[in-house]
Amino acid sequence: MLKAFIFDVDGTLADTERDGHRVAFNRAFKQFYLNWHWSKEVYGELLAVTGGKERILHYIKSHHKAERNRHDLSLLIKQLHARKTEIYVSLLKNNAIPLRPGILRLLREARAAKYRLAIATTTTPQNVTTLLENTIGPESLNWFEVIAAGDVVANKKPAADIYHYALAKMGLSAQDCIAFEDSSNGIRSSLGAGLKTIITYNDYTRNDDFSGATLVLDQIGDEDNPSLLLKQTLQQNFLTVDTIEQLAQ
Ligand code: XBP
Numbered sequence: 439m440l441k442a443f444i445f446d447v448d449g450t451l452a453d454t455e456r457d458g459h460r461v462a463f464n465r466a467f468k469q470f471y472l473n474w475h476w477s478k479e480v481y482g483e484l485l486a487v488t489g490g491k492e493r494i495l496h497y498i499k500s501h502h503k504a505e506r507n508r509h510d511l512s513l514l515i516k517q518l519h520a521r522k523t524e525i526y527v528s529l530l531k532n533n534a535i536p537l538r539p540g541i542l543r544l545l546r547e548a549r550a551a552k553y554r555l556a557i558a559t560t561t562t563p564q565n566v567t568t569l570l571e572n573t574i575g576p577e578s579l580n581w582f583e584v585i586a587a588g589d590v591v592a593n594k595k596p597a598a599d600i601y602h603y604a605l606a607k608m609g610l611s612a613q614d615c616i617a618f619e620d621s622s623n624g625i626r627s628s629l630g631a632g633l634k635t636i637i638t639y640n641d642y643t644r645n646d647d648f649s650g651a652t653l654v655l656d657q658i659g660d661e662d663n664p665s666l667l668l669k670q671t672l673q674q675n676f677l678t679v680d681t682i683e684q685l686a687q
C-alpha cells in the first residue's frame with residue numbers, strides 16, 4: 439500500500455508556464471527597461487533550465503553574452519526575479535490559472551482514502567500557495583503536509599534534492615510514495631530519489647523522455663474530460679486512486 443502522493447506544481451497541477459510564468463518574466467523585463475522578450479517557442483527551449491533565476495542567467499549567457507560580465511549581474515537577476523514573482527502572483531490572483539482536469543477530483547479521492555499529500559517543486563513557495571488558494575481555496579494549504587519548494591534545496595530539478603527533502607520531512611521512504619510529474623527534468627528528479635512516477639505531459643513536454651515512468655498520460659482526466667491515453671491503455675476514462683495503487687504494486 440502506498441502512503442503518500444507527491445505532486446509537482448508547474449505543468450502538473452496546472453499549466454502555468456506559457457500564460458503565467460512566461461508572461462510574468464516578460465513584464466518584469468519591460469519594467470526593468472530590458473529589451474528582452476521570451477516568445478512561446480523560445481520559452482519552450484528555456485524550460486530546459488529549471489528555476490526562474492537560473493533560467494534568466496542561462497538566457498543572459500546564451501542570448502546576451504555582453505551582459506554576462508556586468509558587475510551587478512547577480513543583483514539584477516535577484517531583483518528581476520523578485521519582481522517577476524510579484525507579477526506572477528498577481529496574475530494568479532486576478533485571472534486564476536485553473537487546475538488541470540482531474541487534479542481536484544484525485545486530491546479529494548486521495549484525502550478521503552487517507553493518503554498523505556505533499557508538493558515537491560522548483561518554483562517559489564509563494565507561487566504554490568497562491569495557486570492553491572486561488573484554485574481550490576485557502577483550506578487546501580492544509581491538505582499538503584509538506585510544501586517543498588524553490589531555494590530550500592541547493593540543487594533544483596533534475597537533481598533529486600527536493601524529493602529527498604520532502605521524503606525526509608514526511609519521514610517516509612521512496613517505496614511508500616508515488617510522484618506526479620510532467621517533464622523530463624521532473625521525472626529525472628523523482629526517479630533519482632527512487633520514486634515511482636506518473637507523468638501527465640503538456641504541450642511543452644509531450645516529446646520529453648519519460649523513460650522509467652510507471653505510467654504516461656495526457657491528463658489525469660475526469661468523467662466529462664477523459665484521459666485519451668488511459669482510455670486506450672486501460673479502458674478507463676480517468677485515473678483513480680485504486681488504479682494508482684494497482685500500478686504501484
Ligand atoms: C518549474 C520551473 C519553475 C518555473 C518558474 O519546474 O522550472 O522555475 O518555471 O518558477 P518544475 P520560479 O515543474 O519541474 O518544478 O520563477 O519561481 O523559479
Ligand code: MG
Nearest residue numbers: 446448449620
Ligand atoms: Mg513541472
